[in-house]
């Protein structure tokens with residue numbers, strides 16, 4: 267999907283239903299077009315799904331219409347936002363910045379447009395509900411989107427004029443000691459509905475003495491976008507990616523059929539669902555993941571402050587020189603840098619998960635870096651904590667913060683870059699900070715078993731197998747800035763930050779499709795590497811009419827930014 271001249275494209279789409287002869291495909295039906303379902307058809311569909319169809323509105327409108335409004339705490343709670351059918355967690359994805367004219371609904375605004383928010387949401391509770399919604403969308407040629415948590419960093423769970431399938435209520439969790447794929451006993455596993463949040467999975471795992479590979483987040487859904495993108499984890503260096511640990515999916519595909527997908531049945535789709543990109547294949551009802559016996563670990567949170575960019579750059583180089591210190595224990599670390607908006611300074615917070623280590627062992631692992639860091643000029647340790655607990659408890663979070671305008675861009679940084687030129691990390695950090703970067707989010711979640719799993723035949727891009735870290739540039743803004751400045755922030759990664767980051771990653775580095783820039787120019791190669799051709803063929807087999815189209819996803823090059831008209 268391209269973001270160029272979007273307004274013209276939409277106008278064309280609305281004015282003419284002829285579509286493009288070359289693709290043989292027309293624009294999808296929107297209100298006002300002859301094939302759009304009338305009120306009676308919507309009512310009949312609603313009855314089919316037991317009255318679970320709701321009108322969706324932007325979260326700002328939902329709050330404005332709600333008695334007493336929404337408090338700031340509610341607005342920024344992912345759990346609360348999940349109860350709003352029209353909401354995304356990043357509110358910018360609800361805005362129709364690129365529509366003509368732009369259609370916006372700000373929290374404290376005086377006007378409200380529907381923006382990129384779906385018109386209807388099917389709050390599905392059963393497989394039959396999902397099947398009915400897929401068939402309805404397909405029969406009437408509607409734009410269809412799927413949302414489980416609404417966390418998506420590329421806005422792929424929303425689209426204007428669309429029908430949404432919201433899978434939040436598919437939230438069953440069931441553990442077994444012996445899960446069979448065909449006749450083969452794969453051992454202990456857990457089957458989770460596609461609406462199950464990570465925190466519930468960790469908590470239920472604790473009750474069963476088990477742990478699964480999952481996100482460092484509260485409400486991200488394991489069997490939603492997470493696993494389809496690849497799924498990194500604090501446990502990835504120890505156990506591999508989320509997608510490396512899935513045995514089976516139950517999914518409703520474009521035909522409306524519910525199918526079982528594993529290594530022996532529909533194995534081509536099994537390949538695609540493990541790394542081939544979220545939202546491009548069908549509606550996942552549930553997924554079954556390998557479980558491991560739970561264990562104790564140490565969680566450590568250390569915040570370091572730098573007075574200026576030069577000091578932070580030196581710290582970043584030192585950190586890069588010590589990046590392999592965690593390898594012996596296959597541990598993981600998040601190293602998140604935030605600029606202090608009120609000074610020239612910045613902080614770096616290291617959240618480490620030291621797998622199977624005591625506090626004393628963990629202190630010893632981090633000591634070489636920390637001792638050297640404290641000797642650097644203009645660097646101070648602000649705080650430092652170590653907690654020994656069950657890994658389920660260390661990974662548990664009550665909620666995620668949401669409700670801001672946020673876009674990201676990222677690259678997977680090869681281990682070789684750290685081995686050969688750690689000083690380049692500092693150079694790149696210095697340039698990023700000097701160019702105005704607000705946040706550089708480093709994720710040491712690769713290497714170890716992620717690299718060892720390179721043999722697995724799945725759509726996970728090979729860039730994950732040679733990576734050491736996944737580095738995200740996050741760009742936020744307030745509703746109060748004018749649209750041209752908003753658009754500059756939306757494209758800041760592409761215009762300014764990527765050229766800097768590429769000095770470290772190399773020009774052909776891959777990126778993690780779940781935490782990336784939806785405007786990525788060559789997303790096919792950057793997100794999917796050599797797998798794109800095979801993924802295209804699998805998509806045409808299971809979704810020949812392109813019912814499931816998402817931004818920067820397989821097949822999206824055939825559609826406009828909104829998935830409404832062919833290009």
Ligand SMILES: Cc1cc2nc3c(=O)[nH]c(=O)nc-3n(C[C@H](O)[C@H](O)[C@H](O)COP(=O)(O)OP(=O)(O)OC[C@H]3O[C@@H](n4cnc5c(N)ncnc54)[C@H](O)[C@@H]3O)c2cc1C
Nearest residue numbers: 414415416417418422460482483487490491498544545550
């Ligand atoms: C606070 C936070 C922490 C994160 N931590 C991690 C992390 O530790 N590791 C990691 O790998 N990623 C992490 N992510 C990124 C996360 O993996 C992506 O945002 C992912 O897209 C979320 O999937 P979801 O289904 O929960 O979100 P949604 O926004 O609901 O959906 C995301 C995508 O998946 C599709 N989808 C959702 N449900 C279904 C379904 N039932 N069937 C088919 N397609 C579906 C949607 O159409 C969309 O394309 C984090 C994100 C946030 C905001």
Ligand SMILES: *[C@@H]1O[C@H](CO)[C@@H](O)[C@H](O)[C@H]1NC(C)=O
Nearest residue numbers: 312313316317318319320321
């Ligand atoms: C669907 O039906 C339910 C129950 O009858 C009703 O409350 C709801 O408003 C209907 N949805 C729409 C979009 O009309």
Ligand SMILES: *[C@@H]1O[C@H](CO)[C@@H](O)[C@H](O)[C@H]1NC(C)=O
Nearest residue numbers: 336337338373374744745746
């Ligand atoms: C909007 O209104 C709320 C509640 O009145 C307030 O707390 C908030 O700071 C305001 N601004 C934005 C951008 O939400």
Ligand SMILES: *[C@@H]1O[C@H](CO)[C@@H](O)[C@H](O)[C@H]1NC(C)=O
Nearest residue numbers: 447450452513528529530533
């Ligand atoms: C999947 O099947 C292939 C053969 O088709 C086999 O080599 C591989 O080990 C199987 N993987 C799992 C996880 O069963």
Ligand SMILES: *[C@@H]1O[C@H](CO)[C@@H](O)[C@H](O)[C@H]1NC(C)=O
Nearest residue numbers: 559560561562563654655656
């Ligand atoms: C974790 O450590 C506690 C002591 O702090 C111990 O009682 C418990 O058995 C350990 N759990 C596991 C799974 O090793």
Ligand SMILES: *[C@@H]1O[C@H](CO)[C@@H](O)[C@H](O)[C@H]1NC(C)=O
Nearest residue numbers: 573574576577578580643644
């Ligand atoms: C440390 O900070 C001081 C004053 O803030 C500055 O003059 C000096 O150059 C800095 N040193 C380094 C190495 O960043």
Ligand SMILES: *[C@@H]1O[C@H](CO)[C@@H](O)[C@H](O)[C@H]1NC(C)=O
Nearest residue numbers: 504558559560561562621622
């Ligand atoms: C943790 O250590 C115990 C005891 O040495 C071992 O049995 C277990 O496999 C380890 N678990 C992990 C995840 O490393």
